[in-house]
Amino acid sequence: MDEVKCFIPKSLDEALRIRKEFHAKPLAGGSDLMVSYYKGIGIAPVFPFPVMIISNLSDELGTIRKEDDGVHIGALSTPNEIASSMVVPYPVRKAASLMGAPSLRNTATIGGNIGNASPKGDLPQPLILLDAEVVLRSVDGERRMKVDDFILGSKKTALADDEIITGIVIPEVKATHYFYHKIGMRRANAISKLSLSALFDVEDGVVVDFRASSGAAGPKVRRSRDAEEILIGLKLDEVSGKTGEFLSAWNSILSPHAMPEYRRASTRRMLLGFIEEVASGALPGNYE
Amino acid sequence: MDAEIRFTLNGKSVIFIGNPLRRLVDVLREDFGMLGVKEGCGEGECGACSVIKDGKLVTSCIIPVGSVDGSEIMTIEGLREKEEGKCLIDAFADGGAVQCGFCIPGMVLASYVLLRSNPHPTEDEIRLAISGNICRCTGYDLIVESIMLAAKRGEELWTK
Structure with missing residues (x-):
């Protein structure tokens, strides 16, 4: 029997030392790793790399709190904890509430969802909409980078082999209108076929900010500040005249590899519906 | 590489010694005889292996036993x-x-x-x-x- 190293650190400091020395991969909720390396009934999963079980570090990595620079979400926070925390911005709460099923929402973690970097992962999409940063720690210190820069592509991240994802920081974002929609095949345990979030910030009839973020429509979540700028600064009654230009710019950044017509058309329809609603003077939403 | 995992199972303190990566569903069934815990999909989707961990519903087929150290687990046998x-x-x-x-x-x-x-x-x-x-x-x-x-x-x- 080949010996695969498995560590169970008792503190974050110990986990960081193990990460540095053995490059052990953190195993948190297990909803990705335990499934990927499933061997069968009665058989322990076998990992081709050293792992460390970090699910017991939630005292250090499981808190959600508001600070001066934004909302800090510990890497071990579960979708249920995120969905029920009112300090978390609406699209992230909404995405968390629609992940998997109740039991999965008690085990999966935000750190794992980002670290796994699946193009269909549910949390990176709204986090990227909000310019959230991932906090990475090693024994040598801490660095932060935007989630959008951290996720390089399908299942690829900028995580160094001595680093652990310790949390997420979502900066304060002003928005009067939010949109979030996930298209899945069923209400529970649905892997996203397509997802979209968007926001408007409208002040005195002028679009002060507009953003969109497309999930499961390419190897990674897509945003385009250039496309978003097409609508920013417009008066609400000018928006419909520019919507077509925006939609075609947005379409050009999508690169779905399967069912591209469906994904492009559905993205267009969702964006159009939201933009028309706001442009026609919809009242700011209540996102409690 | 054996680990020593202590947890509460249906109100009783138990100790597991062995591979911490073994799945909780296997340990509960094979080591502790909790045959009410079923395995269906093995991917955390079907809910047959559900147990309650520290008051929350979880699927025991995707949880390594190494992550229940100090936890309270309840199965149908306890409920x-x-x-x-x-x-x-x-x-x-x-x-x-x-x-x-x-x-x-x-x-x-x-x-x-x-x-x-x-x-x-x-x-x-x-x-x-x-x-x-x-x-x-x-x-x-x-x-x-x-x-x-x-x-x-x-x-x-x-x-x-």
């Missing part, structure tokens, strides 16, 4: 000894909720977690609470009705 468990089991039997029975331990545990936090659930809330528990026999309606029956009969049990 059936409690008044709430008896109430649910009787309601499931009387309501005709059980056909092959494979999903039922997980269904009952999911129902218990629901009624503990929400003693008067609507039908939608019940369907959401059991949305991670797949049943291939019943079409769910009799299960939903049985959970409503348990909520009604158990009134004071769920609000205490």
Whole structure:
């Protein structure tokens, strides 16, 4: 029997030392790793790399709190904890509430969802909409980078082999209108076929900010500040005249590899519906 | 590489010594004889292996035993000894909720977690609470009705 190293650190400091020395991969909720390396009934999963079980570090990595620079979400926070925390911005709460099923929402973690970097992962999409940063720690210190820069592509991240994802920081974002929609095949345990979030910030009839973020429509979540700028600064009654230009710019950044017509058309329809609603003077939403 | 994992199983302190990557479902069934914990999909989606970990519903097929150190685990074998468990089991039997029975331990545990936090659930809330528990026999309606029956009969049990 080949010996695969498995560590169970008792503190974050110990986990960081193990990460540095053995490059052990953190195993948190297990909803990705335990499934990927499933061997069968009665058989322990076998990992081709050293792992460390970090699910017991939630005292250090499981808190959600508001600070001066934004909302800090510990890497071990579960979708249920995120969905029920009112300090978390609406699209992230909404995405968390629609992940998997109740039991999965008690085990999966935000750190794992980002670290796994699946193009269909549910949390990176709204986090990227909000310019959230991932906090990475090693024994040598801490660095932060935007989630959008951290996720390089399908299942690829900028995580160094001595680093652990310790949390997420979502900066304060002003928005009067939010949109979030996930298209899945069923209400529970649905892997996203397509997802979209968007926001408007409208002040005195002028679009002060507009953003969109497309999930499961390419190897990674897509945003385009250039496309978003097409609508920013417009008066609400000018928006419909520019919507077509925006939609075609947005379409050009999508690169779905399967069912591209469906994904492009559905993205267009969702964006159009939201933009028309706001442009026609919809009242700011209540996102409690 | 053996690990020593201590946890509470249905109210009793237990110690597991062995590979910490073994799945909780296997350890519960094979080492502790908790055969009410079923394995269906092995991917955390069907809910047959549901157990309650520190008050929360989880699927034991995706949890390595190394992550339950210090936790309290309850399986159907523990729940059936409690008044709430008896109430649910009787309601499931009387309501005709059980056909092959494979999903039922997980269904009952999911129902218990629901009624503990929400003693008067609507039908939608019940369907959401059991949305991670797949049943291939019943079409769910009799299960939903049985959970409503348990909520009604158990009134004071769920609000205490």
